[in-house]
Amino acid sequence: MTELHPEMHERRILGTELLWAFGVGVLVAATLSMIVFTALTMNINPPSNVERIDPKALHLSGEFAEHNLGTTVAADGSVTTRVVATQFMFVPRCIAVPQGRRVTLRFSTPDVIHGLLITGTNVNTMVVPGYVAQVHTEFTRSGDLLMPCHEYCGIGHSEMWATVQVLPEGEFKPDSEGKVSCAQR
Amino acid sequence: MSEPRISEPHVLDQPWRVWATVTVLAIVIIGVILGVVVIPVVQGRSAGIDAYTAICRALGILPGSPAEPQPFDRTPSTPVSQVTWTPEVLQILARADPERGRAKVAEVCVACHGEQGVAVVPEVPNLAGQSGAAIYKQLHDYRTDSRTHPQMSVIAKALEDAQIADVAAYYAGQPKRNPDPATLAESPAAIVRLVELGDPARNIPPCAACHRPGAGGPIEAPILSEQDRDYLIAQLKMYASGERRNDVYGRMRTIAARLTPAEIAGLARYYRAGFK
Amino acid sequence: MRNVERLCLAHFWVAFGAFLAAAVLGTWQMWVRSPLGADVGTPGQYFMSVTAHGVAMGYVLTTFFIMGFGYFVAVTALARPLPGKAWAWFAFWMSIVGVIMTTVPIATGSASVLFTFYPPLTGSPWFYIGLVLVVVGSWIWCVLMIVAMAAWKRENAGRPVPLAMFGTVANAIMWLWTTVGVAAELLFQVIPAALGLTQTIDVGLARTLFSWTLHAIVYFWLLPAYIAFYTMAPRAAGGRLYSDTMGRLTFILFLIYSLPVGMHHLLMDPEHGNGTKFIQVLLTAFVSAPTLLTIFTITASLEIAGRLRGGRGLFGWIAALPWDRPMVLAVGLSFVMLGFGGFGGLINMGYGMNAMIHNTSWVTAHFHLIFGGSVVIMYFAIAYEIWPRLTGRGYTSLAPLRAQLWLWFIGMMVMTLPWHWLGLQGQWRRVANFNYADPIIAGWGPWVIVSFVAGLVLLASALLFVRNLLVLHLSPQAAIARPLYALAVHPPQRVPAALNGFALWNVLVLIVMALAYGYPIAQFAIAPSPSAIVHRIE
Numbered sequence: 001m002t003e004l005h006p007e008m009h010e011r012r013i014l015g016t017e018l019l020w021a022f023g024v025g026v027l028v029a030a031t032l033s034m035i036v037f038t039a040l041t042m043n044i045n046p047p048s049n050v051e052r053i054d055p056k057a058l059h060l061s062g063e064f065a066e067h068n069l070g071t072t073v074a075a076d077g078s079v080t081t082r083v084v085a086t087q088f089m090f091v092p093r094c095i096a097v098p099q100g101r102r103v104t105l106r107f108s109t110p111d112v113i114h115g116l117l118i119t120g121t122n123v124n125t126m127v128v129p130g131y132v133a134q135v136h137t138e139f140t141r142s143g144d145l146l147m148p149c150h151e152y153c154g155i156g157h158s159e160m161w162a163t164v165q166v167l168p169e170g171e172f173k174p175d176s177e178g179k180v181s182c183a184q185r
Numbered sequence: 186m187s188e189p190r191i192s193e194p195h196v197l198d199q200p201w202r203v204w205a206t207v208t209v210l211a212i213v214i215i216g217v218i219l220g221v222v223v224i225p226v227v228q229g230r231s232a233g234i235d236a237y238t239a240i241c242r243a244l245g246i247l248p249g250s251p252a253e254p255q256p257f258d259r260t261p262s263t264p265v266s267q268v269t270w271t272p273e274v275l276q277i278l279a280r281a282d283p284e285r286g287r288a289k290v291a292e293v294c295v296a297c298h299g300e301q302g303v304a305v306v307p308e309v310p311n312l313a314g315q316s317g318a319a320i321y322k323q324l325h326d327y328r329t330d331s332r333t334h335p336q337m338s339v340i341a342k343a344l345e346d347a348q349i350a351d352v353a354a355y356y357a358g359q360p361k362r363n364p365d366p367a368t369l370a371e372s373p374a375a376i377v378r379l380v381e382l383g384d385p386a387r388n389i390p391p392c393a394a395c396h397r398p399g400a401g402g403p404i405e406a407p408i409l410s411e412q413d414r415d416y417l418i419a420q421l422k423m424y425a426s427g428e429r430r431n432d433v434y435g436r437m438r439t440i441a442a443r444l445t446p447a448e449i450a451g452l453a454r455y456y457r458a459g460f461k
Numbered sequence: 462m463r464n465v466e467r468l469c470l471a472h473f474w475v476a477f478g479a480f481l482a483a484a485v486l487g488t489w490q491m492w493v494r495s496p497l498g499a500d501v502g503t504p505g506q507y508f509m510s511v512t513a514h515g516v517a518m519g520y521v522l523t524t525f526f527i528m529g530f531g532y533f534v535a536v537t538a539l540a541r542p543l544p545g546k547a548w549a550w551f552a553f554w555m556s557i558v559g560v561i562m563t564t565v566p567i568a569t570g571s572a573s574v575l576f577t578f579y580p581p582l583t584g585s586p587w588f589y590i591g592l593v594l595v596v597v598g599s600w601i602w603c604v605l606m607i608v609a610m611a612a613w614k615r616e617n618a619g620r621p622v623p624l625a626m627f628g629t630v631a632n633a634i635m636w637l638w639t640t641v642g643v644a645a646e647l648l649f650q651v652i653p654a655a656l657g658l659t660q661t662i663d664v665g666l667a668r669t670l671f672s673w674t675l676h677a678i679v680y681f682w683l684l685p686a687y688i689a690f691y692t693m694a695p696r697a698a699g700g701r702l703y704s705d706t707m708g709r710l711t712f713i714l715f716l717i718y719s720l721p722v723g724m725h726h727l728l729m730d731p732e733h734g735n736g737t738k739f740i741q742v743l744l745t746a747f748v749s750a751p752t753l754l755t756i757f758t759i760t761a762s763l764e765i766a767g768r769l770r771g772g773r774g775l776f777g778w779i780a781a782l783p784w785d786r787p788m789v790l791a792v793g794l795s796f797v798m799l800g801f802g803g804f805g806g807l808i809n810m811g812y813g814m815n816a817m818i819h820n821t822s823w824v825t826a827h828f829h830l831i832f833g834g835s836v837v838i839m840y841f842a843i844a845y846e847i848w849p850r851l852t853g854r855g856y857t858s859l860a861p862l863r864a865q866l867w868l869w870f871i872g873m874m875v876m877t878l879p880w881h882w883l884g885l886q887g888q889w890r891r892v893a894n895f896n897y898a899d900p901i902i903a904g905w906g907p908w909v910i911v912s913f914v915a916g917l918v919l920l921a922s923a924l925l926f927v928r929n930l931l932v933l934h935l936s937p938q939a940a941i942a943r944p945l946y947a948l949a950v951h952p953p954q955r956v957p958a959a960l961n962g963f964a965l966w967n968v969l970v971l972i973v974m975a976l977a978y979g980y981p982i983a984q985f986a987i988a989p990s991p992s993a994i995v996h997r998i999e
Binding site: 008010013014016017020021024025027028031032034035038039044045046047048049050051052053054055056087111112113115117119120122123124125126127128129130131132133134146148149150151152153154155156157158 | 950
């Protein structure tokens with residue numbers, strides 16, 4: 001048998017593998033550190049809100065009854081938008097949100113699984129029957145954004161989308177009940 | 186090479202058992218500590234949420250985010266329909282007796298809706314082969330004034346839940362039999378497109394997505410095939426104007442408001458012809 | 462080898478037949494959703510096709526291929542006949558019945574629920590029962606793999622199990638753990654609902670149980686490719702495997718870390734808290750480790766081959782590799798796709814970035830690239846490598862094989878890279894027809910067409926693949942006997958039980974799954990979510 005090249009000695013092979021494994025460990029640790037760092041300093045979280053609600057009686061509930069949907073400004077100035085995802089429409093199909101202010105979006109569904117995203121933002125959540133899906137965000141740029149349903153919810157899924165109007169501060173005016181509707185254009 | 190020796194388990198395996206267990210468990214425990222304790226508590230501090238609440242929210246025991254206050258605003262409202270599809274209601278529908286229904290129908294419904302569910306008075310809906318859940322909902326809505334009609338409101342208020350279910354089951358069991366073949370050849374492509382593809386630009390899903398039986402859409406969606414033409418046109422117009430408002434979450438109101446009069450007439454003809 | 466030829470070929474032809482049908486459907490789907498096919502097909506037909514495509518590619522191609530390959534490895538790597546061959550045939554026929562039972566409702570439109578099921582949308586019970594039969598057939602395969610390895614160990618006490626079989630049994634054990642989730646969901650929730658025994662379903666629990674299966678299943682699909690990387694590629698390149706131990710560790714790491722990470726498919730779901738999601742995200746970071754380790758070890762193995770063939774200098778060994786051999790070419794192309802797809806996976810794992818791309822075309826792009834690309838191209842390479850042994854015939858020319866692999870690589874890259882880009886712009890998934898009149902969506906149109914054209918290239922490659930295998934059956938040339946499995950630079954004489962069996966690892970999997978999934982599932986018993994009405998698709 002010919003003399004084995006030093007690179008091929010068993011200890012050397014083990015050494016290189018361990019060195020590489022250490023490098024992999026550093027990569028894994030770096031990725032996780034980034035996630036922990038953004039969680040601690042920027043409050044980056046996945047949208048989680050384990051709040052149960054009966055889908056069968058959703059339209060009877062105070063919060064998600066038809067009249068109460070859309071954007072409402074509370075007495076303390078907090079902005080909450082409530083949207084229902086159904087087969088095959090978001091209700092209301094246009095929502096108005098303020099630019100530069102913290103907004104809480106609450107979604108629920110009386111029927112099947114839906115999902116939504118708002119283009120150009122970090123709003124992305126599933127809407128699961130039995131739960132209220134909640135997302136906290138701040139819209140930084142004014143304009144009209146698209147909010148499609150992005151999870152298969154049946155044959156009419158492709159036609160299900162809504163519009164989000166991000167209104168600059170001056171145009172975002174609540175009415176006497178604190179509700180803000182889309183500007184008619 | 187010499188005969189391979191039997192491995193000595195204790196010498197080779199003990200370190201593996203120990204270190205593998207320690208490593209894997211350490212990883213998981215670090216994850217638990219970071220995810221359930223450290224991150225929520227630190228996030229809660231910046232939002233004024235106490236540690237216990239923050240941890241409960243992170244586990245999902247309490248609703249909300251550990252990093253943001255939870256909104257409270259709750260307004261009482263009048264729902265547009267009182268019908269909820271609970272297991273109890275579905276049980277009532279499942280236990281319905283079409284024979285009792287036939288007796289009730291003969292007493293109350295035949296004058297307008299006919300014995301087989303084919304309307305004998307104009308602008309009255311055909312009920313033959315209609316979805317039992319759809320009939321149940323409309324009668325129930327008449328009873329609670331979610332939907333109003335001079336005769337139907339009075340009639341429905343005299344019926345109990347079980348009787349409504351019986352009537353619904355009876356008519357649902359009546360076969361469809363009355364397409365209008367003269368209109369079969371006339372369905373324009375635009376109408377067929379609305380029924381099968383909808384119109385994404387106007388947020389209109391295909392009619393078939395809800396109104397074709399077995400499509401997997403809303404439980405209460407009525408079957409439109411062979412429905413009376415004038416009745417369909419009248420209902421779509423009432424939805425469009427908001428005069429009829431018992432569609433949960435306004436889906437038909439929204440869709441009808443976006444249909445042109447020509448489309449409404451075309452759809453009514455399409456379904457009258459017996460297409461599904 | 463005589464022992465299992467027909468068994469393996471039967472499994473492979475079912476797999477590749479389903480693959481070809483699914484490729485046709487996939488191409489049709491891309492046409493329909495592009496501006497070119499705006500008036501073609503109804504949503505009902507589109508979602509029927511999506512369901513069929515997903516079931517065929519995700520459940521039939523994979524399960525049958527893996528079973529067939531497993532039987533092949535059990536006989537060739539262990540050099541003994543397959544135990545329980547009658548059971549293997551029974552499992553095959555039961556799975557065939559299951560496939561037929563599933564396909565009929567899909568074809569009649571009674572099961573357009575996609576291969577991920579989406580309760581409370583509920584299809585025909587036969588759809589689900591058919592899939593259960595396929596899974597039970599695969600369980601029989603798992604048991605046979607475990608029995609084969611145990612029998613070999615009894616006859617070869619103290620010797621290390623051949624790496625190819627070790628990897629196969631790791632995969633089998635992982636599959637047994639993986640299928641618990643979907644089996645529970647189907648048997649206790651979805652099938653009773655489909656049969657009309659229950660009228661409501663707890664959707665949160667169903668999604669959680671399915672997520673248990675959903676990530677680990679992709680590693681079930683992936684492990685055969687890694688078995689080929691470790692045990693076939695070095696031999697095909699003319700070299701040695703750099704480290705046998707690293708191969709064993711890779712399979713073990715996959716077994717432990719593929720399972721307790723399913724919740725990263727539910728990062729955007731409301732039914733779980735941040736903390737439980739974080740735990741599984743942390744574990745997900747660790748499942749990237751075996752892939753990264755493999756890239757190093759296999760590259761080192763190929764470097765040995767390259768230098769043995771005269772390659773000089775830092776990178777000269779790359780050109781010296783025998784790229785004319787399909788297995789070597791496939792490994793190279795697979796690694797390129799693995800790089801892109803794996804990078805996408807790291808993005809998906811961070812929930813901050815996940816929020817940008819969840820349920821957009823990015824996700825579709827990711828799994829087509831990493832599974833349809835890196836993994837399936839290795840399925841092709843494995844088939845090409847072992848077909849001569851199964852048929853006794855030899856290739857008259859390797860050029861069509863290489864052409865097919867190149868077409869697959871080019872098609873997959875050109876199809877998926879625009880999808881990644883469109884996903885970042887917000888293009889969402891499972892759409893039968895887009896409103897191309899909308900200015901934002903109109904801008905996507907040209908890229909959708911580019912992907913569609915690449916899909917046609919993939920279809921051509923799929924047809925060429927099947928043609929290459931068929932032609933081999935009729936080849937005039939006899940197969941040339943060649944060693945199949947690679948030797949390690951230092952073949953192990955003795956390995957610890959931990960690297961030669963799975964007792965320790967099964968215990969650890971149980972503990973880790975209890976910690977990762979215990980509370981997330983238990984919460985549905987402690988505080989049941991209000992259930993949703995079943996929506997029947999008939």
